[in-house]
Amino acid sequence: MAADIETVLTEIAAEMAARPDRGDVATYIPQLAKVDVGRFGIAVALNDGRLIARGDAEIPFSIQSVSKVFTLTLALGKVGDTLWRRVGREPSGNPFNSIIQLEHERGIPRNPFINAGAIVVTDVLLSGHQPREAIGEILRFIQFLADDDTVYIDHQVAASEQATGFRNVALANYMRSFGNITHAPEMALGVYYHHCAIAMSCRQLALAGRFLAHDGRHAETGHSVVSSERARRISALMLTCGHYDGSGDFAFRVGVPGKSGVGGGILCVVPGVASIAVWSPGLNENGNSKLGSIALEKLAKAMNWSIFAPKVSPPA
Amino acid sequence: MAADIETVLTEIAAEMAARPDRGDVATYIPQLAKVDVGRFGIAVALNDGRLIARGDAEIPFSIQSVSKVFTLTLALGKVGDTLWRRVGREPSGNPFNSIIQLEHERGIPRNPFINAGAIVVTDVLLSGHQPREAIGEILRFIQFLADDDTVYIDHQVAASEQATGFRNVALANYMRSFGNITHAPEMALGVYYHHCAIAMSCRQLALAGRFLAHDGRHAETGHSVVSSERARRISALMLTCGHYDGSGDFAFRVGVPGKSGVGGGILCVVPGVASIAVWSPGLNENGNSKLGSIALEKLAKAMNWSIFAPKVSPPA
């Protein structure tokens, strides 16, 4: 019943290293296209304090949209639930960069994890700041959560995205036309590209996610990062919206809140139990890490970590 | 910490009975429009065997789309995961009776809980059966789960829906044009209207939902109704898709898998803990029971039942 996490991770990492079907690396950001599709890393930060890592768990990768978990947390701290006037909480039913829904719903993105919603969140973080300051605030927050000030921004990735991110420019300007971006679109986008370009290893990312597994508290100090209600709500959003148009499938197969990025990273939370980071740069048809999703499905099954499993074991 | 469920339910029922803002009763099915908006009932079937009820918990109401949980369970038992070739597992991002998505995705409904998806599920249940037999099978399954053979079909409601359900006729024929309905559309719809017209009290519905709270097992016999994996996956679908275009909001605020119906009923599952049925016929803007949603939010908060709460309490 109680599988051994060390053994489980060793087996998963070995299987993933050997699999030939690894998905395709994202190509629309030139800098990301250079990453070796053969990589696979996983790290689990258990609530009991252990950190168990396998594979390429020490190699920094571009966390991309995983950063949206942290910017959302910061923005909620800054403006509270008034944020929800400017962004919805519903799954989108559309690809991550779709602009259609914005026209129908007059510039209000469906949720904070699709690109449009994350750009609104970034716009919130810009209030009263220069872009450089806002970027610094985000980076320091993640360094604080990971307890590691070597987390850095890969400026080449940021520049690469800035040079080619025409669709994000479209989204930002489109929302600006409805008044739902309040700064110059290029400023909001500048901050957005930089937080997407944050580079972290699986180890660092798992550590940074611990506050969600600890019901909102800092894992080591026990101080409140966010209220427990807010931590749970962020987890709920990760479950319903964290994997673009594959969110339903991820909830169905893995059963754990997670947020993926096109760099191939996924951050998962098992409330009260663990924070998990996995990385494999090849993506599936929904733009989520192919091997990362499979590894998480196997891990959650082996450890009985689904949030849909009984809290107390049912009678056998 | 450990709130007393009896007290909590008494307080919630009293508050809900008194609230002036009760939403609007659905009017598009004439028979449903006659229901008294003043009603409120709630029943909780705890995994420890207790059944606690408050308010109008003994009055049968039309379960409508809540029945889709049971038909999905039956259809998965019949055809297994091949069902997913004909219906998706993603939230829809559209109202419950939208036809737009079907055109873009060539007749494959997004999930089994929107009308189109539930009609496909019904079509599956028709295989090898006459409509009358399929209806009987569904009714007996629910009677078996509730351990109560007084559960019945309100034929006036079924007739009322059949006489006015032009949009469902449209959905069924539209999918038939893509080959994703395999029987005569009017036959699939006949079965669909009848299972939507099943009448149950909160007490009966909470009892019928116990197999999901018991990880797939029958509450009293312990026999497997579905595998634990399938029970969890049905719960995952309820969380991501169970409240139409308000599913994300329900997950965010209540944090518990649930399925609502336009009759004002909601069935919720707290895995390993309880099956909950609530009923209040006034609906909110997304077509879900207004007071039912509020009551569930209060109940989940008071009892710490969110599935996003730690499985083991974090260090204080």
Next chain:
Amino acid sequence: MAADIETVLTEIAAEMAARPDRGDVATYIPQLAKVDVGRFGIAVALNDGRLIARGDAEIPFSIQSVSKVFTLTLALGKVGDTLWRRVGREPSGNPFNSIIQLEHERGIPRNPFINAGAIVVTDVLLSGHQPREAIGEILRFIQFLADDDTVYIDHQVAASEQATGFRNVALANYMRSFGNITHAPEMALGVYYHHCAIAMSCRQLALAGRFLAHDGRHAETGHSVVSSERARRISALMLTCGHYDGSGDFAFRVGVPGKSGVGGGILCVVPGVASIAVWSPGLNENGNSKLGSIALEKLAKAMNWSIFAPKVSPPA
């Protein structure tokens, strides 16, 4: 300059008979799929009284959507411009059987020449009639215009369409749900399928279209069929909406009002000059007769019949 129409038609018919690329016969109505793709016929009814025909101009074919010109004319005669409260006058920007626009515009079809709009027109013609009477009225009107009571309804085609027309059932019921179909959907559809199944030869169809070329008057008696204003407006609708999602291209290339049907027929009007019917059953990617469109482009060019050509020749 003044090309000889006899010679022009002889050359076009010879070229069309020989062309190997003939498009594909519509397959979604089984009965239509049996038609020989090698057919090509053309007939021109000049306003001076001459009728010139080439190729398979005496063979009856299923006029399908071309019939919508005649039902629109009848409905305008019956309810006048109040018709436009129930159907729009704008090109659809979508395929002929799209249901998406109906959801966005709450059951009001964009124009009377897409399926949804034509079904509303048929619903208008049903007022005060039994389906059989309405069908009879439409048939007799076309016989009167063609001055030929051998024009008939191919009941096998009507039955074939009725047995397979699930998407039209969807459209009719969907509009019924918005109140924009006022009879039982199956009654409106019964009439619709029958007028679509009218069989005519190119000769008969060209003759039936003469009233539009004669500014609303009957070609032989000179009596008014419709006012000249209405005749011109029907022609305007044919130009902007007559070829589904290929209407703009047809206006661009041919420059003459026309209405096509999936049976491969096209009726064109050169105001003051001629009524033209062409038939070739192979369709292009927009569902319009492939060779028919090409033949009309060549004919309009050779005869200088574009309505965008100067009414008075410009200085050479």
Next chain:
Amino acid sequence: MAADIETVLTEIAAEMAARPDRGDVATYIPQLAKVDVGRFGIAVALNDGRLIARGDAEIPFSIQSVSKVFTLTLALGKVGDTLWRRVGREPSGNPFNSIIQLEHERGIPRNPFINAGAIVVTDVLLSGHQPREAIGEILRFIQFLADDDTVYIDHQVAASEQATGFRNVALANYMRSFGNITHAPEMALGVYYHHCAIAMSCRQLALAGRFLAHDGRHAETGHSVVSSERARRISALMLTCGHYDGSGDFAFRVGVPGKSGVGGGILCVVPGVASIAVWSPGLNENGNSKLGSIALEKLAKAMNWSIFAPKVSPPA
């Protein structure tokens, strides 16, 4: 029968000056919002050489989207029919600045008269040029057609549009993401805003449109500006796409090719007969000049100028 054009125009101008219901001036370009809604002017350049003007026909106004007729003409001269690989020829079925269709059709705008299509046309005109040069070429072309080098660009309007045109920035970047804008989006937009900001009086605009009424030839020299086929095709596009989502209605009511702009101007062509410019800044619900549309309907009716009227009068 043959109404006197001088009298007709005098009556129309008097009626329009007096009408109280004048529509609303466009407000989304701040500079345009300042224009007096009381203005009305009309000018008709007959093919016989007469120029008849009434009302405010000498006051320059911002021609806005009317300029797209001239940029399309220039771009077709530059790249010929290869232009149609990058822009369609179909009515859009959506508002002028909709971005939805672009997502469904992968960055290919429906036609050259909606904003997205006109920005692609501008991108074509940029090839091998600096923006300043491209703007100069467009301005000189219009001056040449109007035979009047006082036609100018209102730089305040251009700047006003540039400062607020977030939606156009969105459109351009969105198409750039599909590769259908080949220059920096801000360069294409710079040219676009400047040609939209060209200021002309009704007199000048009617003169500039003469080449279309003269089947492609310069009215005074008789030299070919475009081939007669191309002139007719541009007119066909004006008829099917010239009034945004009101194009079908304009064809139905007025029956003459026209192109409108949000400045309240409309340019119409009666092939072989006249070029017409009308201006009244109040807009109807489709964004077209309200009084301008009404005046053109009255004029076309009084003069029997519908292109759907018989070329040769039918027998009485």
